Amino acid sequence: MTDTSFSSLNLPTSMLSNLSDLGYNEMTPIQAQSLPFALEGKDLIAKAKTGSGKTAAFAIGLLLNLNQRDFGTQALVLCPTRELSTQVAKEIRRLARFKNNIKVVTLSGGQPVGPxxxxxxxxxxxxxxxxxxxxxxxxxxxLHLERCTTVVLDEADRMLDMGFYEQIEGIIDYTPKKRQTLLFSATYPEGIQKLSADLQTDPIEVTVESLHNTSQIEQIFYPLERTKKPEALSRLLSHHQPESAVIFCNTKDQCREVSDHLRNEGYFAAALHGDLDQRERDQVLVQFSNRSNTILIATDVAARGLDIDDLEVVINYDLPRDPEIYIHRIGRTGRAGKEGLALSIYRDSEDYKLEAISEYQSLSLHTESLSSLKKISSEEPTKPAMRTLCIAGGRKDKIRPGDILGAMTGEAGIEGSVVGKIDIYDFVAYVAVQRDQARKAHGRLINGKIKGRRFKVRIL
Known part of the structure; x- marks a missing residue:
């Protein structure tokens, strides 16, 4: 049996200790297969999905190669979205704790360039x-990259989908010819092979089977028959009544239409698509992840990098053309050994998509009639358990989660048990509070102080 302990890699004791503190007990399949080659300095092309542990698969070797005394950029990680960039930078900082004074800077669009x-x-x-x-x-x-000896392309397939090929090539032209290039991709379209051929030298290919074990996911397909799509979606939600669901659409216009339809029906739903500015995007993600919104409607590109625990249901409002994208979508439910549910609606003209999905999984697909679902109840949809407070101060104001918690739960304040997730960005912070306590918590914050200062606070 292969040794999957990190100690088998001949890593420094300080790094092993930090990995243990962070809960990295055993290597995931992508880490076990790629780290030995990455540590040897070889170029790598690895097939791995979000949630597979790929950040550590490239960050461990990258961190070991750093010269702490040289504050020139020695490693570059390119990501398709700001959310993924933030997520990756956060994890690299945690992994870097075994070394003193390692500086990780996130540079992404949708934010002021000055800071x-x-x-x-x-x-x-x-x-x-x-x-x-x-x-x-x-x-x-x-930004100068002449001392950059490691380049990572994370979720390279999504970057190609978003039209970043020329930018990637242009950026890498500024790095040394002698460098290590690590390419991670969930899928292997033709563009990935071309990108690898252009940028890498004798790359080692590593493929790990999807961690999304579809045997944990119940998949049900509903033919539309005479039912219209919006009505079909309402029936699905009314019948299954999920506490958290992601609905996938193929276009941003469809996302908007679905969001409008569901909100008119009383659902707490929000759309995630390319026309949102960064603050709107952050708010949509925060409110879904902290349980202030029940439903997130998204395109594949917009949802990239989402890491949501305990997602109950995935609904395909539009089926994707590519069965691999379908598997990637439904793999967001049924994680960590839990059972998940994937629901899809389709027209007769899309039978070919079902055949491709069936063949890809070597699985007979289960179809049901929409008429088998119970009739839509006249009752209002259940309200989410939480509401979100938005505070006009963040990391740059030296605010930490404990400061916000203390300001709300101090003398005669609310109970700490009613406070949920706290998210802090550079200039804004969000805190989830149980719905029936939100106004009291809001009053505490607007009438009190955080770190000796008053901040504007509003309920989203």
């Missing part, structure tokens, strides 16, 4: 960000 330029002026060991913003800062002469 990012300010961060770069003090130097950075590792840059994590999106291709557009990074290319922009290189052109402005604010």
């Amino acid at each position: 990012q330029i300010g961060s770069l002026e003090h130097g950075a060991h590792i840059i994590v960000g999106t291709p557009g913003r990074i290319q922009d800062l290189i052109r402005k002469g604010k």
Whole structure:
């Protein structure tokens, strides 16, 4: 049996101790297969999905190669979205705790460029960000990559889907010819092979079977018959009554239409698509992940990098053309040994998509009639358990979760048990509070102080 302990990799004791503290007990399949090659400095092309542990698969070797005294950029991680960039940078910082004074800077669009330029002026060991913003800062002469010896392309297939091929090539032209290039992708379209051929030298290919074990996921397909799509969706939600559901659409226009339809029916739903500005996007994600919204409607690209625990149901409002994308979608439910539910509605003209999905999984698909679902209740949909308070102060104001918690739960305040997830960004913070306690918590914050200061607070 292969040794999947991190100690089998001949890592420094300080790193092993930190990995243990972070709960990294055994290597995931992608870590076990890729880390030995990454640590040898080889180029790598790895097939791995979100949630597979791939950040540690590239970050461990990247961190070991850093010269702490050199504040020039030595490693670059390119990601398709700001959310994934933030998530990856956060995990790299945790993994870097075994070394002192490692600086990780996130550079992504949708945020003011000034503070990012300010961060770069003090130097950075590792840059994590999106291709557009990074290319922009290189052109402005604010980011220099001549000492960058490791480049990681994370979720490379999504970056290609979003049209970043030329930006990626342009950015990598500024790095040394002699470097290590690690490419991670959930799928292997033709563009990935071309990208690898253009940027890598004799890459080792690593493929790990999907961690999304579809045997844990009940899949039901509903033919539309004479039913219209919006009505079919309402029936599904009324019958199954999920506490959390992601609905996938193929276009952002469809996302908006579905969101409008569900909100008119009384559901707490929000759409995630490319036309939202960054603050709107953050608010949609925060409110869904902290249980203030029940339903998230998204396109595949917009949902990339989402990491949501305990997602009860995935609904395919539109079936994707590619069966691999279907598997990736439904793999967001039924995680960590729990059972999940994937519901799909389709027209007769889409039978070919069902055949492809069936063949891809080597599985007979289960279909049911929409008429078998109980009639839509006249009752209002259940309200989410939480509401979100938005505080006009964040990380740059030195606010920490404990400061917010203390301000709400101090003398004659609310019970700590009614406070949920706290998310802190550079200039804003969000805190989830049980719905029936939200107004009291809001009053505490607007009439009190956080770290000796008053901040504007509103209920979303």
